[in-house]
Amino acid sequence: xxxxxxxxxxxxxxxxxxxxxxxxxxxxxxxxxxxxxxxxxxxxxxxxxxxxxxxxxxxxxxxxxxxxxxxxxxxxxxxxxxxxxxxxxxxxxxxxxxxxxxxxxxxxxxxxxxxxxxxxxxxxxxxxxxxxxxxxxxxxxxxxxxxxxxxxxxxxxxxxxxxxxxxxxxxxxxxxxxxxxxxxxxxxxxxxxxxxxxxxxxxxxxxxxxxxxxxxxxxxxxxxxxxxxxxxxxxxxxxxxxxxxxxxxxxxxxxxxxxxxxxxxxxxxxxxxxxxxxxxxxx
Amino acid sequence: xxxxxxxxxxxxxxxxxxxxxxxxxxxxxxxxxxxxxxxxxxxxxxxxxxxxxxxxxxxxxxxxxxxxxxxxxxxxxxxxxxxxxxxxxxxxxxxxxxxxxxxxxxxxxxxxxxxxxxxxxxxxxxxxxxxxxxxxxxxxxxxxxxxxxxxxxxxxxxxxxxxxxxxxxxxxxxxxxxxxxxxxxxxxxxxxxxxxxxxxxxxxxxxxxxxxxxxxxxxxxxxxxxxxxxxxxxxxxxxxxxxxxxxxxxxxxxxxxxxxxxxxxxxxxxxxxxxxxxxxxxx
Numbered sequence: 317x318x319x320x321x322x323x324x325x326x327x328x329x330x331x332x333x334x335x336x337x338x339x340x341x342x343x344x345x346x347x348x349x350x351x352x353x354x355x356x357x358x359x360x361x362x363x364x365x366x367x368x369x370x371x372x373x374x375x376x377x378x379x380x381x382x383x384x385x386x387x388x389x390x391x392x393x394x395x396x397x398x399x400x401x402x403x404x405x406x407x408x409x410x411x412x413x414x415x416x417x418x419x420x421x422x423x424x425x426x427x428x429x430x431x432x433x434x435x436x437x438x439x440x441x442x443x444x445x446x447x448x449x450x451x452x453x454x455x456x457x458x459x460x461x462x463x464x465x466x467x468x469x470x471x472x473x474x475x476x477x478x479x480x481x482x483x484x485x486x487x488x489x490x491x492x493x494x495x496x497x498x499x500x501x502x503x504x505x506x507x508x509x510x511x512x513x514x515x516x517x518x519x520x521x522x523x524x525x526x527x528x529x530x531x532x533x534x535x536x537x538x539x540x541x542x543x544x545x546x547x548x549x550x551x552x553x554x555x556x557x558x559x560x561x562x563x564x565x566x567x568x569x570x571x572x573x574x575x576x577x578x579x580x581x582x583x584x585x586x587x588x589x590x591x592x593x594x595x596x597x598x599x
Numbered sequence: 600x601x602x603x604x605x606x607x608x609x610x611x612x613x614x615x616x617x618x619x620x621x622x623x624x625x626x627x628x629x630x631x632x633x634x635x636x637x638x639x640x641x642x643x644x645x646x647x648x649x650x651x652x653x654x655x656x657x658x659x660x661x662x663x664x665x666x667x668x669x670x671x672x673x674x675x676x677x678x679x680x681x682x683x684x685x686x687x688x689x690x691x692x693x694x695x696x697x698x699x700x701x702x703x704x705x706x707x708x709x710x711x712x713x714x715x716x717x718x719x720x721x722x723x724x725x726x727x728x729x730x731x732x733x734x735x736x737x738x739x740x741x742x743x744x745x746x747x748x749x750x751x752x753x754x755x756x757x758x759x760x761x762x763x764x765x766x767x768x769x770x771x772x773x774x775x776x777x778x779x780x781x782x783x784x785x786x787x788x789x790x791x792x793x794x795x796x797x798x799x800x801x802x803x804x805x806x807x808x809x810x811x812x813x814x815x816x817x818x819x820x821x822x823x824x825x826x827x828x829x830x831x832x833x834x835x836x837x838x839x840x841x842x843x844x845x846x847x848x849x850x851x852x853x854x855x856x857x858x859x860x861x862x863x864x865x866x867x868x869x870x871x872x873x874x875x876x877x878x879x880x881x882x
Contacts, residue, residue: 453881484767485882523840531814557806598736599768
């Protein structure tokens with residue numbers, strides 16, 4: 317029997333460019349999640365800087381935020397909790413090249429060692445990010461193994477970021493590589509969107525997020541942990557759907573218990589992972 | 600401005616092997632849908648025979664059902680309504696070969712001419728169908744153009760069947776080929792499912808169908824018309840989500856008005872079709 321995984325999703329809106337203040341808040345939430353016996357804690361995309369590319373100090377704030385990664389590693393080690401520290405935007409300086417690329421990256425930090433078990437740079441940038449960030453369009457999506465604290469069980473995990481959720485190809489590649497849990501930090505606006513969309517339906521983005529997170533879990537018989545700065549953070553599962561979500565523009569921490577055996581019940585019925593992994597797979 | 604498309608989904612459970620009786624019922628529903636000014640009427644998968652492969656007369660009933668296609672063509676022509684006559688299982692007899700394959704096929708019949716504008720043989724068979732039906736695993740998913748009754752507007756349409764909905768690849772190929780409306784006749788049980796699934800959640804299949812139909816519409820900025828013998832028939836759209844659905848195990852006809860301009864509002868924001876059609880598309 318597989319163990320039950322406790323996942324804490326911390327939904328909050330970072331103060332633009334206030335890196336150290338945002339880190340203190342994140343660290344406090346991580347301590348609280350660890351104290352409540354969670355195995356994994358996830359923060360949202362841009363949780364240290366927010367998204368403020370129009371500010372001339374944005375790149376400097378990103379550079380400052382990148383220095384906090386080792387502090388999350390130390391927290392993970394000391395508190396014995398796996399940490400996905402949302403995303404960190406890192407300036408990519410190449411010697412002799414005056415162009416500084418900005419990379420939006422997420423990490424999976426091991427709770428027992430502080431080691432980085434997995435990392436992912438966003439591939440599918442949202443449209444306004446495209447002139448500012450540089451996507452990783454070349455490397456394939458790869459999953460990685462995560463030891464389960466307090467047992468010999470290993471869970472294969474994948475990472476995505478925000479708008480990647482809209483692309484079924486992204487999650488499909490991770491699941492084809494064995495992922496059973498996909499973690500997605502996000503900064504997906506729900507109420508502040510294109511007015512043409514809101515005029516047609518004020519629920520447009522809420523419906524998008526709720527349907528896509530659940531559909532991805534079913535169509536891949538995997539668990540999806542979506543942690544969004546702006547709301548609807550939730551863990552979804554095949555058979556069960558959403559395990560509970562936080563509302564739009566609210567802040568807080570939602571804890572979900574993921575029974576990994578449920579994934580196997582789902583897979584024994586739908587056999588999706590079996591199909592996409594078979595020699596006869598036709599797509 | 601694009602016209603508004605009125606789509607009627609007829610949700611009913613065919614009487615097993617009672618082909619002529621099921622046809623009369625279908626014809627009556629089609630006449631009613633036409634009288635109410637709909638442009639397209641859709642019937643469920645297996646609507647003439649039901650799914651009864653354990654009955655020794657199943658293949659004969661399928662052979663009989665195949666002869667009704669021309670009657671649907673005549674109805675479409677006379678009533679001036681596009682018809683998707685659910686699916687028809689057709690025995691595929693090859694001269695000199697004693698093996699008779701069964702093909703599960705859907706059609707799009709033009710309301711103005713009775714002509715068959717598109718056809719599709721199921722690729723992704725549900726597991727219990729695999730020993731009985733033969734899937735088309737080779738040909739790519741293709742869309743086709745449908746003239747809009749009473750105007751010069753043309754809508755590009757794709758066809759899928761039931762369990763195909765679970766595979767994002769299927770709808771993706773149709774949309775890459777220009778489809779803006781995908782029609783899916785289905786025979787997807789909602790209450791009669793694997794007891795292990797129902798023990799975990801009695802809503803498992805309802806949640807699967809509701810999330811997948813809506814997510815497919817958003818992730819492809821297209822309309823999806825899902826007509827299921829066993830419930831949750833609905834048309835879904837990006838931005839709007841579900842336009843209304845029929846309940847599980849209920850019978851009836853649900854009419855949805857599809858404003859094609861909504862698809863363009865969605866596409867202008869999400870630009871998914873633009874992305875998957877661009878030279879830089881990286882999946």
